[in-house]
Amino acid sequence: xxxxxxxxxxxxxxxxxxxxxxxxxxxxxxxxxxxxxxxxxxxxxxxxxxxxxxxxxxxxxxxxxxxxxxxxxxxxxxxxxxxxxxxxxxxxxxxxxxxxxxxxxxxxxxxxxxxxxxxxxxxxxxxxxxxxxxxxxxxxxxxxxxxxxxxxxxxxxxxxxxxxxxxxxxxxxxxxxxxxxxxxxxxxxxxxxxxxxxxxxxxxxxxxxxxxxxxxxxxxxxxxxxxxxxxxxxxxxxxxxxxxxxxxxxxxxxxxxxxxxxxxxxxxxxxxxxxxxxxxxxxxxxxxxxxxxxxxxxx
Ligand code: TXA
Ligand code: MG
Numbered sequence: 001x002x003x004x005x006x007x008x009x010x011x012x013x014x015x016x017x018x019x020x021x022x023x024x025x026x027x028x029x030x031x032x033x034x035x036x037x038x039x040x041x042x043x044x045x046x047x048x049x050x051x052x053x054x055x056x057x058x059x060x061x062x063x064x065x066x067x068x069x070x071x072x073x074x075x076x077x078x079x080x081x082x083x084x085x086x087x088x089x090x091x092x093x094x095x096x097x098x099x100x101x102x103x104x105x106x107x108x109x110x111x112x113x114x115x116x117x118x119x120x121x122x123x124x125x126x127x128x129x130x131x132x133x134x135x136x137x138x139x140x141x142x143x144x145x146x147x148x149x150x151x152x153x154x155x156x157x158x159x160x161x162x163x164x165x166x167x168x169x170x171x172x173x174x175x176x177x178x179x180x181x182x183x184x185x186x187x188x189x190x191x192x193x194x195x196x197x198x199x200x201x202x203x204x205x206x207x208x209x210x211x212x213x214x215x216x217x218x219x220x221x222x223x224x225x226x227x228x229x230x231x232x233x234x235x236x237x238x239x240x241x242x243x244x245x246x247x248x249x250x251x252x253x254x255x256x257x258x259x260x261x262x263x264x265x266x267x268x269x270x271x272x273x274x275x276x277x278x279x280x281x282x283x284x285x286x287x288x289x290x291x292x293x294x295x296x297x298x299x
Pocket of ligand 2: 119120128
């Protein structure tokens with residue numbers, strides 16, 4: 001990577017990576033994204049030997065989750081080894097680790113032959129990028145290289161699970177659902193998002209996932225009044241669908257998650273003023289989807 005930062009595809013969203021032991025390269029990530037220095041990065045690995053090189057003693061529970069869900073859209077917060085520079089973890093004694101499933105991500109990580117720390121490849125506060133075009137639109141001229149691939153399959157960021165507390169807690173809902181995690185750890189729960197402290201997951205305090213347009217959550221799409229500066233995304237079709245500037249009716253939750261950020265991105269390009277998002281039940285993937293939509297709708 002020669003001290004440069006590289007945008008690369010993963011199955012969740014595109015990442016912006018740097019060599020985990022190169023402090024100068026990591027600094028470039030924070031500058032390119034305008035990312036607050038107190039927001040730690042996720043280390044991306046290609047095999048379990050790399051996991052051992054950057055973490056301390058791993059709890060048994062983490063090993064169970066790894067056996068079940070790696071490679072895939074699950075990130076584990078584990079004790080950090082001394083060798084990892086503190087800029088990567090924003091000074092925390094823990095490190096978040098994930099092994100992507102995406103073929104190009106795996107090839108890239110194997111070629112790097114070292115863990116790669118990477119946040120999502122977007123300007124801080126904006127929706128994560130799920131296409132290389134969205135990465136280019138946000139970061140053109142700020143990064144050394146962009147690896148092109150298809151649109152990210154999942155479309156929402158990984159699930160983050162803190163394995164350093166007595167009972168693991170979900171810090172960020174994601175593609176690996178609460179229900180799936182409960183099959184391995186029945187007592188796992190979602191952290192109370194309001195009381196997540198600076199220590200536990202600093203990134204969650206920052207403004208997130210917001211397009212320029214105003215995002216409005218609606219439970220009853222049949223009540224929306226369409227106009228040529230509004231857009232709609234959801235499962236049900238609202239009345240006068242042709243009158244919206246942009247509209248996307250999704251087959252199911254998977255398609256809703258897969259297309260949400262790309263839809264936000266397109267609405268911004270089309271200078272849409274208001275995006276209506278249909279609310280869904282917070283079960284399965286619906287939990288992560290509603291988390292992102294709610295954050296996008298906050299001021
Ligand atoms: O799917 C994903 O996770 C994508 C792809 C590129 O892997 N990455 C991603 O990174 O979403 P980012 O930086 O946008 O979000 C990382 C989240 C933040 O909420 C951050 O606070 C949390 O993980 N995090 C990172 N390290 C942590 C740690 N040591 N303890 C607690 N939370 C941590
Ligand atoms: Mg991000």
